[in-house]
Amino acid sequence: MKLVVRFVLALLLLGVIFGGIFGYQFYSMMQAGGPPGGQPPVNVMATEVSEQDWQGVRNAVGSLTAVDRVSISTEVAGTIEQLAFDSGDTVSAGDVLVILDDEVDQAQLDGLRAEAELARIEFERAEELRPRQAISQSEFDESRARLDSAIAAVQTQEARTRQKTIRAPFDGVLGLRRVSVGQFLAPGSDIVELRQLDPLFVDFTLPERFLPDISVGQALRIEVSAYPDTTFNAEISAIEPGISEQTRSVSIRGTVDNANGQLRSGMFARVAVQDPSSRQVLAIPETAISFNTYGDFAFRINETDEGLVTERVQLQTGERRNGLVEVVDGLAAGDQIVAAGLLRVRPGQSVTIDEENASNLDPAEVTEQ
Template identity: 45%
Template structure:
């Protein structure tokens, strides 16, 4: 009995010892694996180049019509005729709508008759005055009555004229807001009218750029409906004052718009062109890490046969598309990392896959 129990205990001890040995070998293998050096992360690089730079001041603006109004009526009345269609192009002075004016015209005829009678009486009294058949006071009274009659005629004619709503300038109409037979109170909205060629683009720039702006300076605009099209214009006016709330200066640029592509109220991305700068250092924008403590890049250096990534503080300038100007910190020919730098540390060994800023770098190996 005792021998059998001893054999069982020995067997259990052998099994436990075997399992412990296998676990020990596994732990030693994992330690050996993690003690091996990590492979260098793969990155893409680009060369700092010198190029001709056409800097621009970028902003957002709003397209505005050179002239735009909501047409309304000066006098009240009932709509008699509608002589336009929504969206139509009209000429300056074209009659768009007439209000009921039959009563006014009838009153005008009566006033004109009174004017003629006053003129006849004045002529007769002047003839009688020569023979001293009437007093000078009678002639003066009739002359005053004639002037009053003429003024009443002109007043009624002006009222009739105001009941014919005309286009104050050439342009394109909007959506009609009145109907035939509708009674319009004074100042009722009838239809919008916009002059669309040319158009203005209003935008603002920080006050620090004021010295770089001048009337006639070229400006380009992009609009969302035409992503591949650039509209060219010039600065027409610069506000004489600075907005105290934003410290921005308001600018108005003028654009020819023969095909009516730009419409009032449209959002626009504006680029105010500055003089061309020669020999400006540039590098891809994605190579730069922008933060409040300063901009930096990972510069590639060859040391003891190794390719190392060294963080370098730089000073950047204007941005043009995917490029950024470098003002300080780099020289022409330096190579910087443009992809795969997210998990890099200063002085880390790297593997370069391309010297083109368009090459895609493989993901960095986990640390």
Template identity: 40%
Template sequence: MVARLLLVILLLGALIGGLAFFKYSQIQAEIAMFSQPPPAPTVRVVTVETTNWQPTLNSVGSIEAIQGVNVNNEVAGQVRAIEFESGAIVQRGQVLARLADDVDRAELEGLEAAERLAQIKVERNRALLKDRAVAQGDFDEISAQLDQARALVKSKRATIEKKTIRAPFDGQLGIRLINLGQFLPEGSPIVALQNLDPVYVDYALPERHLARLSTGQTVQVRIAADPERIFEGVIEAISPGIDRGTRNVRIRARLENPDLALRPGMFARVATLLPVEQEVLTLPREAITFNTYGDTVFVVREEGDQTLAERRQIVSGDVRDDQIAILSGLSVGERVVRSGQVKLSQNQAVRILDDEDAEGASE
């Protein structure tokens, strides 16, 4: 009985000892695993390079039509015909609307009859004047009556012609503002007409830049409707005076607009290109971390057999597309972390992901 009890105790002791040893080994393995340094994070880098940038003078302005009017009528009348559609492209001289002219044409017939009668009187009296059968003064009076009749006919024809409203220049029409049968007083707006190719951009720059401006200078324009597109033009006119309120000089540039992407009234960002190019250091925007304490980047450097990422503060400048000018803090040829900097800390070891690794990871 005692022997059997000792045997059970020995078996239990062996079992407990085995479990304790197994748990101890497992804990030691986990400790060893967590005590190992984590693998270095992978990053992509870019090399700081020099780029020739053309300096610019930046401003904002508005797009203006090279010609733009509200077409109106010179004489009063009732709308008899409308011969255009809203938004249509028209040519100079194209008929847009006609006003009723029946009364004017009837009056014209009477005036033409009076002109013919005056012509007959002049011809008859001219023959009598040769024979001295009529006084010179009477002949002059009859001749003046003929001139007056001709002037009245010419005036009435001009009035009738003005009752046919035509496009004063090539362009695109706006929204129709009249209706058939409507009576139009003189000067009533009929439709807006804009010549959209080319167009102007009007903007202003501080007076200190006046000496750097000249006609023919290239400008680049961006609009909110198509922010990725750059429209190029040239300065056509510079105001001879300075605005007393703002001390700015007004500038007008001309832009080609064959696809009519630029419309009058659009807000425009204007960059006036200066003739002298400057050499600057540049980095992609994504390589820079922006915050209220200053802009920073992670510079990659080799130390022994390790590659470390060092945080460095920089001063950034102008922006061109995705590139930013670096004014100080970096040198040509230094490597900067382009992506993956969010997971980095000061002097942390990193593994650089080259293009082949990036392609494999993307696949």
């Protein structure tokens, strides 16, 4: 009997304790202004759905390519006597890069010039004797042929000697040298790479359905990872006349100014093809949208008799640009929505708007809270 009494008293004590706890929570909720079972209003940042003028754009990825690129080599064999450049030098067309030992060639050239001089003297003597019939016509012709042959031999040797001096074929920037003074070079040996970096080409592709929307001279915007906060202007300079049978895409080449030397050939580039036309779109910040496999949605803020209340709205979205998302369907211009912090908001929840921060809000710079 005593055991039963003790058990009943313990149950009563537990009931008093838990009743006090739940009673305090109910009292606190009522003091905060919320109804029984409800939640207090959540302070949120809000923004309005705005109508913006967006210029049409086609996005692609591509690579920067040097306008001219060549591996400097030698046409004739020889030993390097002098290197007239350093790795990374900027050179102009015609600048001397490498001089090969040409002592033997110069000696041969001197001998050929002497032979040519002798042939010239003999021909001049033949010209004097021919009018007096002192030599035959065939002897005169042979004298002239020997002179022409000697002159041709001199010109050939001069050209061969000039090949021992290797010059830059165009303006550009040199790469890393691959040779040293005293090294013997066989014909075709690589010496250094030369690239023209101003301007640069940007090569990319677009699906064939966009072919009617592109033309030579059309503006491009280029972005590279090395300079994330910089946009480079370019324009389309050539369009491949055929379509790739493997990818069904068209190859496009643009030209980008690189006077400041920031860009390098081989860089990965994000390309935006600017369309001359523009269109009106409804745009909201990316952080105002919940993207998931069940569809995209946002929280619209409605004004009711009980205050500001959220409504979950299913969206059909379109293009994304600079932190903004195009709203195709689901919202109207002027609708007020929760700009950030969607994890703290539920459908039908009372909210208050952070007016102090909302006045300085840039929708494209809002971050999730």
